[in-house]
Amino acid sequence: MCEAAKKIEKILGEESVSFDEEDLETHGFSEWSTSNTAQRPVAVVSPRSTEEVSMIAKICHEYNVPMIPFGAGSSVEGNFTAPFSGISIDISRMDQVIALRENDMDVTVQAGVNWVTLNETIEQHGLFLPLDPSPTARIGGMIATNCSGTNALRYGTMKDWVVNLTVVLADGSVIKTRRRPRKTSAGYNLNSLFTGSEGTLGIITEATLKLATIPTHFSVATAAFPTVRDAAAAASNMIRNGIPLAALELMDEVQMKVINQNGGAGGRTWEEAPTLFLKFSGTSDGVQDNITRAQAAVNTHRGSKFQVATTKEAMKSLWAARKEALWAMLAIRPEGTQIWSTDVAVPLSHLAEIIELSKKESGRLGLFSSVLGHVGDGNFHQAVMYNPNIPEEKDAVAHCVDDMMVRALKMDGTVSGEHGIGLGKKACLEKELGVNTINVMRALKRSLDPRWLMNPGKIFDEEETPAA
Incomplete structure (x- = not known):
């Protein structure tokens, strides 16, 4: 691997290849993901063009070295980790x-x-x-x-x-x-x-x-609810009645409390109750009509404090709590703990049920646990803080997360609405799709292995297949 990296360095120059330990750590470990491995890449390579990426791949192929594409490092399921080491290919310089x-x-x-x-x-x-x-x-x-x-x-x-x-x-x-x-x-x-x-x-x-x-008019609104089930039911009502929302987000009472613990957001403190965040866009009349219809749905499901903003500054202020949710959680995380953040998605009719059940089960752990989500399309995220050095805590959280995955599948949902599979959900993918579908995916991957293309009659063992 080091020979390959040195060969790349010789061609691209020292400024394009890093062996710095801090760079290797940044490109192999994520503090907001629990799906990390002990291995790190041997080098980080930063190409500037397709031609340079092609050259890197040819050298890695020659030396049979794993390649790990790296974007911004913001994924949470171990998507950019390097379980077999190799070379991390950072595309951030390809910014034209x-x-x-x-x-x-x-x-x-x-x-x-x-x-x-x-x-x-x-x-x-x-x-x-x-x-x-x-x-x-x-x-x-x-x-x-x-x-x-x-x-x-x-x-x-x-x-x-x-x-x-x-x-x-x-x-x-x-x-x-x-x-x-x-x-x-x-x-x-x-x-x-x-x-x-x-x-x-x-x-x-x-x-x-x-x-x-870009639409000509925008507006945002928020509404608080007594329970998460009420908020989710109101969200389903809006979708079912065809209100053309640009966004529909949910933060539970724990999330709202975290926002307040960090000094609030948008220049204010918030009611610590399950809260829906709504975006509207379109023509002036259309936006106003949709706000009226959304408020009716909120009132039907015991919602309160329906607040609307139409100016740019007011909209930014009202939406601030949703935008700052992840960073607020990271700010209050005790030293030595990690956040297990994951997501599932289910058909809208099951959304309120799965959120309520998942909150109830995670609440039994006695750990920090919260829910937020893109409830307009049945996708929600759950975050649990735990100490990875306490085996009982780690095992309990893992069991809780696995139960959530199984629960979503029983509701004809998916184990990943948007986070991806990465290393964190590899075991879940077969549960969702079945062995036959997984085998098709394996065949597709192997078909793009150059040795398979040259020798279609030969089946290579998994460990012989170079990783891309």
């Missing part, structure tokens, strides 16, 4: 907007472009990429994990915005998934194959993305 086409409403970017920076660049043209993941997220990682965020209710997930991809395969081969029209019937849907593949099939280096027109 290659082409913006206003008339076609699309943009081609390198994979290391930050989505916030991209939107700041294109919003002057009245366009935006309407997703809302972590503010640090980069386009390549967003595609690799099929990310979403608070705007998924109206705008869908990353897969809905990918036009085409440039991908480097394990042997350094470069492919493009399709051309630039909005629709095509030419060949397999390779966009869907690589979107959500978490770096296991290849390294995404460039992407062409669809863009949306």
